[in-house]
Amino acid sequence: MKRTGFSKAECPVARALDAIGDWWSLLIVRDAFDGLRRFGDFQRNLGIAKGMLSTRLQKLVELDVLELVPASDGSAYQEYALTRRGRDLFPVIVGLRQWGEAHLYARGEAHSDLVDQAGQPVGQLVLPSRTGRPLNWSDTKVRKAVARKR
Amino acid sequence: MKRTGFSKAECPVARALDAIGDWWSLLIVRDAFDGLRRFGDFQRNLGIAKGMLSTRLQKLVELDVLELVPASDGSAYQEYALTRRGRDLFPVIVGLRQWGEAHLYARGEAHSDLVDQAGQPVGQLVLPSRTGRPLNWSDTKVRKAVARKR
DNA sequence: GCAACAGGTCCTATTATAGGACCAGATCGT
DNA sequence: ACGATCTGGTCCTATAATAGGACCTGTTGC
Numbered sequence: 240m241k242r243t244g245f246s247k248a249e250c251p252v253a254r255a256l257d258a259i260g261d262w263w264s265l266l267i268v269r270d271a272f273d274g275l276r277r278f279g280d281f282q283r284n285l286g287i288a289k290g291m292l293s294t295r296l297q298k299l300v301e302l303d304v305l306e307l308v309p310a311s312d313g314s315a316y317q318e319y320a321l322t323r324r325g326r327d328l329f330p331v332i333v334g335l336r337q338w339g340e341a342h343l344y345a346r347g348e349a350h351s352d353l354v355d356q357a358g359q360p361v362g363q364l365v366l367p368s369r370t371g372r373p374l375n376w377s378d379t380k381v382r383k384a385v386a387r388k389r
Numbered sequence: 390m391k392r393t394g395f396s397k398a399e400c401p402v403a404r405a406l407d408a409i410g411d412w413w414s415l416l417i418v419r420d421a422f423d424g425l426r427r428f429g430d431f432q433r434n435l436g437i438a439k440g441m442l443s444t445r446l447q448k449l450v451e452l453d454v455l456e457l458v459p460a461s462d463g464s465a466y467q468e469y470a471l472t473r474r475g476r477d478l479f480p481v482i483v484g485l486r487q488w489g490e491a492h493l494y495a496r497g498e499a500h501s502d503l504v505d506q507a508g509q510p511v512g513q514l515v516l517p518s519r520t521g522r523p524l525n526w527s528d529t530k531v532r533k534a535v536a537r538k539r
Numbered sequence: 540g541c542a543a544c545a546g547g548t549c550c551t552a553t554t555a556t557a558g559g560a561c562c563a564g565a566t567c568g569t
Numbered sequence: 570a571c572g573a574t575c576t577g578g579t580c581c582t583a584t585a586a587t588a589g590g591a592c593c594t595g596t597t598g599c
Contacts, residue, residue: 245416249499250489250500251486251488251493252482252485252486253416253419255489256412260485262392262587263587265410272526272531273530277545278547287588288589289590290587290590291587292547293548315596315597316596317546326526329525330480330516334481334483334514335406336402339400339403343405350399351401351534352535353531355528355529356528356530359519362519363480363517364480364484365514368505368509369505374505384501384502391553392587428576438556440558440578440580441555442578443578464566465564
């Protein structure tokens with residue numbers, strides 16, 4: 240009765256969820272995008288139990304989503320920094336954000352906003368075709384895995 | 390010691406994860422995008438326990454991500470169809486897929502692919518600024534919720 | 540030198556998940 | 570039209586994950 244795993248799945252969505260699709264991991268990554276770097280910062284901001292946080296941070300480091308770096312304030316402590324792989328989760332976080340904004344708030348209810356450096360709200364995520372034309376769900380389909388290329 | 394909830398969070402990412410951020414929901418939605426509609430189809434394809442699936446489907450219907458519609462084959466059964474709100478999860482699924490493809494497969498390892506109607510692989514998700522310039526993580530920041538507008 | 544802070548580990552109670560038994564209604568085969 | 574099987578569940582039990590707190594070690598501030 241072990242929890243079902245998808246780390247060997249042929250579908251990248253399943254593998255991604257296997258890696259980071261739990262309650263806390265993406266919230267930790269979100270906080271990392273917001274600039275949080277220290278154990279205590281995550282713990283206070285999320286209200287997560289320390290044991291859980293410890294487990295999650297270890298897993299994220301193992302996955303190479305976060306890495307431990309010397310603290311930026313010169314103290315003997317360490318900080319958790321996003322790696323390239325972690326930064327590549329940006330579209331996922333933005334996608335969740337935009338879906339949440341669109342569907343999970345009552346009219347007039349306040350939520351945080353993603354803005355560019357000039358303070359302007361960002362646009363919606365776009366999936367371009369190879370030729371640059373924007374695609375929506377009905378323009379696409381999933382092609383099953385084909386034999387490996389050499 | 391109830392499981393932590395974020396349904397009232399001010400951050401849309403947290404609310405989104407509260408709604409659909411569990412192990413199964415997004416996989417069910419992924420399958421729905423792939424055209425699966427019946428209880429048994431989901432159950433067989435995911436290998437999920439029926440009880441779990443039942444709970445998840447009910448929650449997704451409650452959230453208005455899926456809806457029950459009469460079976461398309463004319464039988465007395467019902468099917469689960471994506472709603473507008475469910476279809477809006479497309480960028481989230483694609484984001485997870487692209488991250489998984491990029492980081493969770495060994496070189497040469499096979500995975501399924503997202504292609505357009507012509508069979509061409511799709512491009513990477515793009516976050517445009519309001520003026521259309523592509524933004525990456527370092528071009529953006531989160532602005533805390535401001536007082537509600539009237 | 541000592542109190543408080545940072546960053547954990549470990550234990551316990553509760554909650555969620557996996558898997559299977561079971562069941563009612565719909566459909567199929569003959 | 571009748572039994573066998575399929576569909577779509579519910580319910581129960583064992584196991585695994587989570588929440589919360591006690592506790593511990595090394596660091597920092599005073």
